[in-house]
Amino acid sequence: MSHNNTNKPFSIKDCALVAIATGNKAQNLRELHTSIQTIDPGSIYYHFWGGLLRPRFDDPEYNNDFAAWARHGLHDFVLAERLSVIDPTDFKDTESLRQELLEIIEDRLDELHLIPWSKIDQQFYFIRSQIVVFDISHELKDPRELSIILPNLSVGSVFYHFIDARRRTPNNLNDFCAWLSGFGDKYKILCKELCAVDPYFITLTELRQQLALIFSRYFKGNKR
Amino acid sequence: MTELLKSYEKITGKDVIDQLRQLSNHLKGMKVVHVNSTRIGGGVAEILTKLIPLQRELGIDSSWEVITGKQDFYQCTKRFHNALQGARVDMPESLLKEYEETNSKTAEKLRPVLEDADMVFIHDPQPAPLMNLCKDRKGKWIWRCHIDISHPYRQVWRYLKSFIEGYDASIFSTAGFARKLPHPQYIIPPSIDPLSEKNMEIPEDEIKKVYERFGIDPKRPTLLQVSRYDRFKDPVGVISAYKLAKTKTPSLQLVLAGGGASDDPEGEITYNEVVEAAANDRDIHVLLLPPDAHRTINALQRAADIVLQKSTKEGFGLVVTEAMWKGKPVIGGNTGGIRLQVINHHTGFLVSTPEGAALRIRYLLHHPEKIIDMGKKAREFVRDNFLITRTLREHLTLMVALIHENEDRIEFG
Numbered sequence: 001m002s003h004n005n006t007n008k009p010f011s012i013k014d015c016a017l018v019a020i021a022t023g024n025k026a027q028n029l030r031e032l033h034t035s036i037q038t039i040d041p042g043s044i045y046y047h048f049w050g051g052l053l054r055p056r057f058d059d060p061e062y063n064n065d066f067a068a069w070a071r072h073g074l075h076d077f078v079l080a081e082r083l084s085v086i087d088p089t090d091f092k093d094t095e096s097l098r099q100e101l102l103e104i105i106e107d108r109l110d111e112l113h114l115i116p117w118s119k120i121d122q123q124f125y126f127i128r129s130q131i132v133v134f135d136i137s138h139e140l141k142d143p144r145e146l147s148i149i150l151p152n153l154s155v156g157s158v159f160y161h162f163i164d165a166r167r168r169t170p171n172n173l174n175d176f177c178a179w180l181s182g183f184g185d186k187y188k189i190l191c192k193e194l195c196a197v198d199p200y201f202i203t204l205t206e207l208r209q210q211l212a213l214i215f216s217r218y219f220k221g222n223k224r
Numbered sequence: 225m226t227e228l229l230k231s232y233e234k235i236t237g238k239d240v241i242d243q244l245r246q247l248s249n250h251l252k253g254m255k256v257v258h259v260n261s262t263r264i265g266g267g268v269a270e271i272l273t274k275l276i277p278l279q280r281e282l283g284i285d286s287s288w289e290v291i292t293g294k295q296d297f298y299q300c301t302k303r304f305h306n307a308l309q310g311a312r313v314d315m316p317e318s319l320l321k322e323y324e325e326t327n328s329k330t331a332e333k334l335r336p337v338l339e340d341a342d343m344v345f346i347h348d349p350q351p352a353p354l355m356n357l358c359k360d361r362k363g364k365w366i367w368r369c370h371i372d373i374s375h376p377y378r379q380v381w382r383y384l385k386s387f388i389e390g391y392d393a394s395i396f397s398t399a400g401f402a403r404k405l406p407h408p409q410y411i412i413p414p415s416i417d418p419l420s421e422k423n424m425e426i427p428e429d430e431i432k433k434v435y436e437r438f439g440i441d442p443k444r445p446t447l448l449q450v451s452r453y454d455r456f457k458d459p460v461g462v463i464s465a466y467k468l469a470k471t472k473t474p475s476l477q478l479v480l481a482g483g484g485a486s487d488d489p490e491g492e493i494t495y496n497e498v499v500e501a502a503a504n505d506r507d508i509h510v511l512l513l514p515p516d517a518h519r520t521i522n523a524l525q526r527a528a529d530i531v532l533q534k535s536t537k538e539g540f541g542l543v544v545t546e547a548m549w550k551g552k553p554v555i556g557g558n559t560g561g562i563r564l565q566v567i568n569h570h571t572g573f574l575v576s577t578p579e580g581a582a583l584r585i586r587y588l589l590h591h592p593e594k595i596i597d598m599g600k601k602a603r604e605f606v607r608d609n610f611l612i613t614r615t616l617r618e619h620l621t622l623m624v625a626l627i628h629e630n631e632d633r634i635e636f637g
Contacts, residue, residue: 014246018621019411021399042632121559125399127411130625133635134246154239 009139010179012149015055015160017129019046024126029074032124033105042128044211045167048097052204053159061203064088064202065124066101073118079108087200089178092172117122133160136205136210137171142178143187155204160206176211190218235418236613244613247620248282250636254623255363256286257337257424259299259354260347263290265515267414267542268347268370271615274417278616289334291351293326304349307380308373310532315380324353328629331357343623352387364392364626366588370414372401372539372560393626397540398561410622413564414608416545421518423549426526434523436493438509444475445589448528450521450547453495456537458557458565460494461502461578463508465534468582470507473589481511525550530588534581545610548572548602553595555584565610571602 022043026032036044048067062068062084071080082104091097109115118124136157140146161175169178177194180187193214199207233241256279260268272288279286291361300319306505307313308473331338331354338354342363346352348370355365367388373381373396380405388394388405395410396402402409416423435442447466451457459480459601466478480498495512513520531547533556540561542556548565554572556562566572590594626633 007430014243016243016247016617016621018618018625019399021396021402021409021411023402023404023409121400123400127399130621130631131633132247132621132624133633134250135636136242136246152239154243156243204319 009141010143010146010175012136012138012140012153012157013069013133013160014136014154015131015133015164016156017050019050019127019129022126022128026124026126027120028115029070029076029079029105029109029112030115031108031192033068033102035126036098036105040088040128041098043126044094044098044101046127046129048086049163050127051069052163053156067121069124071126073122074116076108076116079105082108087198088198089166089198093199105213130213131164133164143183143190143215144219146176147212147219150208150212150215151210155208158204158208158211162211190214193218225445228277229281231355231419232278232613236607236611240617242615244278244282244617244620247617247624248279250282250622250624250627252283254284254342255340256284256340256343256345256623257289258286258345258347259289259291259334259338259351261291261350263288270417270420271414271612272347274420274612275619276618278612279619282620285338289337291326291330291354294322294623295351296322297326299408301350301512304380304384305371307377308349308371308384310375310377312377313380314385320383327351327353328357330354341628346391349384352384356387364575365390366622366626367391367394369394369396369401372397372404374401376403393622395622398564401539410618412615412618412622413561413610413611414540414542414545415610416542416549416613417548422522423546424522426519426522430519431523431527434520435527438479438511440477440479440509440527442527444477445473445529446477446479446527447530447532447585448479448524448547449532449534450481450482450525450543451533451535453498455490455494456535457482458534458536459498459537460501462532462534462581463498464578465509465532465581465585467505468579469585469589472586476585476589477509479505479509479511479524479528481513481521483513483515521546522550525552528552530555530585532581532585533557533562534575534578535559535562545606549606549610551599551603553588553598553602555581555588565605567601567605571605 022040024035024039026035062071062080064083064086067080067083070076070083086100088097091100165175168171174194177191180191197210229241241302258272258276260272262269276286276288296319300323303313303315335358338358339360339362344363344365345368346354346365347368352367361528391407393408393410394405395412397414399411432442440446443588449459449462453459462480466476498510502510525547531552531553531554533541533544536559538557538560544556544562544565547554548571554566555575556566556572558574558576563574566574568574575581575584624634
């Protein structure tokens with residue numbers, strides 16, 4: 001995030017995703033395993049994070065598409081539970097996340113006598129996405145301004161600055177922390193609070209509320 | 225902001241409309257042409273009727289052209305439609321000749337507009353050959369397929385594919401509907417227009433009058449299924465479910481509302497089966513409605529307690545979206561696009577048998593608070609995901625993406 005550093009104002013951006021079918025699909029667990037080995041990393045990213053910006057129920061049973069398919073497509077409850085606890089924020093990049101997925105599936109394949117299959121109309125379709133990022137011509141100079149605009153920020157902006165940022169910043173930071181760290185130690189406590197937010201098990205609307213609350217509490221308590 | 229966008233803002237919220245405006249800043253003045261086969265009737269025309277004025281309000285020079293032909297052209301495209309959904313149909317040479325000639329004549333007429341456009345959206349198979357007939361085209365061409373072509377009759381698909389392969393991109397409603405093609409295949413689920421006659425708010429009085437007209441008692445619990453009389457919509461299964469539930473709730477009523485399907489001999493057979501299954505029960509109302517009975521359907525959906533869509537095979541099932549938008553829980557068949565909308569135990573229930581449907585009907589009738597809770601969740605789910613503003617946003621995103629040659633990430637500013 002080179003444009004939001006100490007010397008430059010924080011530029012608010014928004015983003016929109018559009019989904020693209022990769023043409024790859026799986027009808028059983030072995031096929032899923034084979035496809036995951038070679039599928040575009042963008043597809044793995046999409047199946048973990050894309051749900052936040054596409055038609056999905058706000059309170060999903062499983063937080064990634066692989067776990068949901070294991071449960072509803074393959075009816076393998078054990079695998080669904082194991083896949084559902086994968087938190088992509090624990091992995092430094094998509095390749096290590098891919099390895100984790102493969103290992104969990106391999107372990108499950110070793111345990112089973114029969115490979116689980118889905119019905120023909122419940123196959124797993126690998127999808128990737130394109131992201132369009134646009135500037136909304138709103139720049140902030142003072143971190144205090146974030147506490148004012150955060151409650152009304154679009155969910156696309158929240159996704160871009162808090163989730164997508166982890167793919168762009170050198171230390172997998174969100175954009176807010178990346179910018180605040182440019183002020184030296186002044187906002188260390190605020191950054192610590194922001195980094196502690198787990199975005200994976202909440203919706204973007206809830207994430208927006210949490211972030212707004214952290215900023216508002218911080219600046220109310222620190223009238224500077 | 226213009227009136228139309230303002231009226232959507234009241235429903236979707238300001239951030240949604242702001243985002244559309246920001247995205248469209250990168251498309252201002254662009255010439256976009258949509259081509260389909262009818263201006264009135266059918267889901268595609270319904271979408272375009274609103275999508276185009278909205279695109280124009282956002283500063284995009286969007287227009288709509290229609291391909292028309294003789295009876296043989298429609299005969300041919302009707303057969304395409306059935307074949308793409310898996311039916312093994314005969315395709316006489318004479319019909320294919322008429323299809324290609326109609327497209328050639330249309331190309332003669334529309335060539336200047338189409339070749340000059342920055343983006344051309346061709347809807348469904350009817351105008352698909354137009355692209356190859358516009359040799360000096362300068363823009364991007366996108367084939368928008370509204371049909372489930374996951375298991376087509378291969379002979380027909382092979383023929384149509386030759387017209388489609390050269391497009392810059394295609395759009396399907398779900399990943400499962402797509403076929404492999406040598407260009408990006410975008411996934412854009414369909415949506416409803418909350419301001420259309422079918423979905424707009426209507427006065428209580430009007431709803432009451434519709435019930436009076438059909439002799440339905442507004443004081444008793446009512447189940448509703450709106451669908452063509454088609455075997456895959458399982459209207460006879462709905463009657464079985466109703467009968468099972470009625471043993472515990474004798475005041476229960478069932479309304480089956482659907483179109484005439486005069487061009488569909490199978491539809492007539494199914495309708496007769498429904499009438500026979502409903503015989504001797506005055507609480508089953510089998511309604512044959514004209515294709516433009518949008519407000520009547522709107523009223524029926526608003527008045528019902530529970531909506532069913534017990535299909536055994538379904539494309540997307542926008543009728544489910546419509547009912548959910550009216551705050552109704554839906555008991556839907558566990559198939560196709562119904563699964564994307566009916567979130568089991570949250571916005572309704574997914575079922576596989578009449579017995580399963582009866583169980584869920586009984587559960588909801590005994591827990592009226594659940595009907596309200598699920599209905600609220602259903603409406604919000606549609607607001608976030610299945611309104612025309614979302615389709616518009618994805619169209620704009622796709623257009624920006626295509627201009628930038630399919631990069632995974634397009635960043636402005």
